[in-house]
Amino acid sequence: MRRYALRHTPYALRSTPDAGRWMHRAICVLLPAFCILLGSCSQKYIGHSVIDPGFDTRRTYSVAIMPLLVRGPLVTPGSFERDRAYGFLLRRLMETGKLRPMDRPTVERAVGLQEYGQQGAVSPAKAREIGRELGAQLVCLAEVSIERDSVISATVDVLDVGTTTTVYSGTARSANPVSAIAAAEYALEQATEKLVRTMK
Numbered sequence: 001m002r003r004y005a006l007r008h009t010p011y012a013l014r015s016t017p018d019a020g021r022w023m024h025r026a027i028c029v030l031l032p033a034f035c036i037l038l039g040s041c042s043q044k045y046i047g048h049s050v051i052d053p054g055f056d057t058r059r060t061y062s063v064a065i066m067p068l069l070v071r072g073p074l075v076t077p078g079s080f081e082r083d084r085a086y087g088f089l090l091r092r093l094m095e096t097g098k099l100r101p102m103d104r105p106t107v108e109r110a111v112g113l114q115e116y117g118q119q120g121a122v123s124p125a126k127a128r129e130i131g132r133e134l135g136a137q138l139v140c141l142a143e144v145s146i147e148r149d150s151v152i153s154a155t156v157d158v159l160d161v162g163t164t165t166t167v168y169s170g171t172a173r174s175a176n177p178v179s180a181i182a183a184a185e186y187a188l189e190q191a192t193e194k195l196v197r198t199m200k
Contacts, residue, residue: 047172047187049194055160055167057199060098063158064107064136065090066122072146081181088185089142089156092192096199102136110134124159124166131161138167144184150177154187158195168195 051057068086086104093099110130111122122130122141131139141157151173158168172190176183 047170047190047193049168049170049191051194051198052165052167054165057098060100061137062102062135063093063099063138063140064102064110064127064131064134065093065104065140065142066127066130067108067111069121069141069143070146071143084181085144085184085188089140089188089192092188092196093140095196098199099138102134106134124157128159128161131159136161142188144187146180146184150180150183151175152180152183152187154184154191156188156191156195170194 065086068082068089070082070085090101090104093101107130110133121143124141127139127141131137137160139159139161141155141159143155145153145155147153152175153171153173156168156170157166159165160167170191170193172187172193174183174187174190176186
């Protein structure tokens with residue numbers, strides 16, 4: 001028995017590093033693939049957007065962004081980072097290089113934010129009226145809807161205040177089981193993608 005144990009001990013010692021190297025290689029190959037798969041499953045859906053062919057994307061415009069509307073059965077005050085989503089939308093519009101957002105407090109005062117709340121929405125006609133009062137050329141209406149199963153949809157409409165024309169309309173959906181705000185930002189990014197790409 002003693003001779004058998006001595007004869008097999010060197011084999012066990014030699015096989016341990018080989019097994020370790022094999023496991024290391026397997027982890028290095030499979031872990032990135034798993035992360036990519038997880039990321040692709042947790043996010044995107046196909047979006048849709050339309051830009052009016054008569055809209056001059058070479059010009060610079062002042063735009064009044066209406067308060068972000070958030071809908072959903074589970075939405076309660078403070079349950080969604082509305083300010084962060086609004087800030088993300090603001091940055092997306094500024095990425096065009098030709099849309100100049102008006103001061104947010106000024107727009108919110110004009111809308112009457114205390115009466116706006118979560119139940120109401122600014123109608124296109126009211127938004128145009130407010131935009132004209134503030135001297136804006138365009139107004140932006142955006143909505144985020146929080147659905148079940150961590151799915152979030154976003155709609156972004158840009159309206160000409162002088163006419164009844166919707167110069168841009170974009171919608172998109174996204175899902176992220178970890179972070180609702182991350183899903184909302186991704187949906188807003190996709191909903192504004194064509195506008196940013198066309199005006200840049």
